[in-house]
Amino acid sequence: MSLSIKNHLIEGAEFFMSPNQSDRSENIDLVVIHCISLPEGSFDNDNPKKLFLNELDLVNDSSFKSLEGLKVSAHILIERNGSLVQFVAFNKCAWHAGESTYEGRDSCNEFSIGIELKGSVKKEFTNEQYCALNELLALLKKEYGDMDVVGHSEIAPNRKNDPGPYFKWDLINA
Ligand SMILES: [Zn+2]
Known part of the structure; x- marks a missing residue:
């Protein structure tokens, strides 16, 4: 796989524009790693994509009730086979971090x-x-400059525990 970015989108990746986005007020210098599956532990479905597009039918699983009214997104979803799906252009804010703090900076x-x-x-x-x-991180740093890479749990420790203990940070070329 050889990736490139054009107009803040990964060339060759599927792009489904999420309505859950806003303009950026700051330069990019951080990557936040998350994990998601809906229901938790069920990987063979498009439910995360539907969630980011506000198209998830909440009656499909009792665990989805808590998602009612939630407006979230991510720039990129990495599927189990390594394929990339993009939902928000990198020059816009995706709504993934929620209430969060990194090195004294909120939001x-x-x-x-x-x-x-x-x-x-x-x-x-x-x-x-x-x-x-790893390929994506290298590409993002080339395009937008150096950035730190953290887990969601690091910037919202009281609310979030993803990507969790099975995520191998030593495999990441940060
Ligand atoms: Zn998260």
Whole structure:
């Protein structure tokens, strides 16, 4: 896989524009890693994509009730096979971090790129996902300059625990 970025979009990646986005007020200098699966631990469906497009039918699973009214997105979702799906152009804010703080700065959406791995805090991620993530991180740094890479749990420790204990930080070329 050889990736490139044009007009703040990954060339060759599928792009489904999420309505859950806003203009940026700050430069990008952070990447936030998340994981998502709906229901938790169920990977073989498009529910995260539907969530980011406000198209998830909340009656499909009892666990979805808590998602009612939630307006969220990520720039990129990395599927289990390593394929990339984009939802928000990198020059816009995706709504992934929520209430968050990094090195004394609040509202991390303003200065970060949000990457969701299809996965669970209770399961291993795939080698294909680590490969795709490393290639993506290298590309983002080339395009937007150096940036720190953190987990969601690091910037919202009281609310969030993703990507969780199975995420192998030593496999990331940060
Ligand atoms: Zn998260």
